[in-house]
Amino acid sequence: MQRIARFEKVSLPQFQSDFSDPRSDACAAYAAIVMPRRATRGSAGYDFFLPAPLTLAPGEGALVATGVRALIDPGWALVLAPRSGLGFKYRLQLDNTVGIVDSDYAFSDNEGHILARVFNDGRAGKTLSLPAGAAFMQGLLLPFGITEDDETMAVRNGGFGSTDASCADGSDDALRALPDAAQALFEGERHPLVNLSNAAALLYDGMRDVNWCGFYLMDGGELVLGPFCGKPACRRIALTRGVCGAAASQGRTLVVADVHAFPGHIACDAASRSELVVPLFHEGRVIGVLDVDSPRPARFGGLEQDALERVARALEDACDWTRAEYRLR
Numbered sequence: 127m128q129r130i131a132r133f134e135k136v137s138l139p140q141f142q143s144d145f146s147d148p149r150s151d152a153c154a155a156y157a158a159i160v161m162p163r164r165a166t167r168g169s170a171g172y173d174f175f176l177p178a179p180l181t182l183a184p185g186e187g188a189l190v191a192t193g194v195r196a197l198i199d200p201g202w203a204l205v206l207a208p209r210s211g212l213g214f215k216y217r218l219q220l221d222n223t224v225g226i227v228d229s230d231y232a233f234s235d236n237e238g239h240i241l242a243r244v245f246n247d248g249r250a251g252k253t254l255s256l257p258a259g260a261a262f263m264q265g266l267l268l269p270f271g272i273t274e275d276d277e278t279m280a281v282r283n284g285g286f287g288s289t290d291a292s293c294a295d296g297s298d299d300a301l302r303a304l305p306d307a308a309q310a311l312f313e314g315e316r317h318p319l320v321n322l323s324n325a326a327a328l329l330y331d332g333m334r335d336v337n338w339c340g341f342y343l344m345d346g347g348e349l350v351l352g353p354f355c356g357k358p359a360c361r362r363i364a365l366t367r368g369v370c371g372a373a374a375s376q377g378r379t380l381v382v383a384d385v386h387a388f389p390g391h392i393a394c395d396a397a398s399r400s401e402l403v404v405p406l407f408h409e410g411r412v413i414g415v416l417d418v419d420s421p422r423p424a425r426f427g428g429l430e431q432d433a434l435e436r437v438a439r440a441l442e443d444a445c446d447w448t449r450a451e452y453r454l455r
């Protein structure tokens with residue numbers, strides 16, 4: 127089972143601004159918030175609990191402020207549905223039939239507060255009456271795919287800007303130009319130390335909201351710190367640890383919207399909130415990773431991934447890896 131999400135309480139001010147039940151006290155409801163959980167080991171759905179009592183006569187609806195936000199890894203979504211028991215007994219419905227919570231919703235201006243509009247659609251005249259703490263809805267964490275030609279670059283406006291502020295000069299074009307700029311910088315130089323150093327400087331200088339950018343290189347079965355820009359960083363990373371270890375051992379790019387939600391993330395700089403790691407290959411084997419950190423949550427999207435993967439490919443081609451002074455494998 128993959129652990130790809132975390133539930134958190136939203137802030138009290140956020141909860142107060144969304145809590146609309148005149149019969150209950152928002153502070154008491156906030157104190158009563160419980161994180162969603164599965165009832166049994168085999169349950170697929172996370173039960174969501176009411177922070178305040180809910181009474182719905184037939185034909186009546188209400189907006190439930192759950193007090194919960196979901197931090198979800200890219201590639202996954204939280205799908206909300208009524209609890210089957212309440213559906214059977216009262217035809218309790220979600221107004222949007224099923225709710226889809228995207229992974230970037232957590233960084234919206236409302237902290238990604240999960241709100242549920244529920245409706246007693248019962249035909250037998252039964253009033254639904256649930257106490258605070260009762261489970262009323264379930265959420266399933268499901269993976270999703272994208273089409274081969276999908277080039278969606280927009281990110282949800284989470285109050286943290288959007289991908290069009292990717293580059294230091296604020297344009298997507300500048301980001302797209304980075305691989306060519308890197309190629310030009312490597313021209314006529316084959317030494318990995320030189321090209322890795324210049325690549326780190328180029329990206330650090332050229333990308334907005336980046337607090338660390340550099341390389342870890344394979345050495346004796348682990349990753350060792352290579353050229354970088356930013357604060358001093360951890361020297362060695364086992365392949366079983368961190369975003370870097372995961373990207374190197376899986377041989378694929380990892381885009382982490384919230385590093386705190388990534389199991390085993392290594393915090394070299396406490397300011398880092400999101401991270402993108404691209405493996406570098408030589409003769410079919412991973413020789414290291416390019417690691418970029420941002421203090422902004424969900425800073426990196428498809429555009430950044432594409433640009434940095436192109437820089438990685440340019441580096442692989444530009445360098446004579448046998449000239450590295452350390453063992454690369």
Ligand code: SME
Nearest residue numbers: 359368369370391392394
């Ligand atoms: N955060 C990385 C460790 C390297 S620092 O970000 C420079 C990780 O979890 O692998």
